[in-house]
Amino acid sequence: MAGKYPEEFRDDVVTVAKNREAGVSLKQIASDFGISYATLTNWLRQDATDAGEREGRTTDQKDELAELRRRNRLLEQENLVLRRAAAYLWQANLPSKGRFYASSQVRQVRTSR
Template sequence: MEFRDDVVRVARNREPGQKLAVIAKDFGFSASCLTNWMRQADVEDGARPGKTREESSELRDLRRRNRLLEQENEVLRRAAAYLSQANLPGKGPASRRTRTRCLSSSKKSMKSPRSSETPSRSFSAR
């Protein structure tokens, strides 16, 4: 940043008639880069409206923090939904085992007497 500030100071204090492109070329970068640096320096000094480097940095950090908090909220929301489903009657792991046992025993008792017989319809090959 110090180099940038020095270059901007040289450009601002240039002699009348000296072009920015010449100053930029002397320092080894383009005139558009120097123009952008001068514009940003005007914003930093309050001579021009816009976001300062500090404000941009703060905004970037706040957006990053906001994104992290949104992710944490999503994790907590999903965990709460999962835990609320697990605490409902008939939904927990113990009730699954009981339900499985009940279903398997009821299937045994529900066998039909015709299950061992052959089907009553026979299909003949044509």
């Protein structure tokens, strides 16, 4: 999952937080690494989800969902372009009033003989 911090850094911080000594708070670890307490708790929650210790979407599932949404958005844009192109081409292939009029006159001449 893309973020402001490199994945390796996040992994290191989570490892330190999970293996911290008694008496060391998460706030202190967050401060030592220059991140917010909320960021650290989010990383710990996501790590627990990825490890199957907690319900929720894993990082891989979130990445896959984001990719599928990007792909869906692209396909919707392509579909819109194709629909507009089809409508334009359909309008361009309609017989003009002049051609329709001329062909109906030819039919009248042929049938009147």
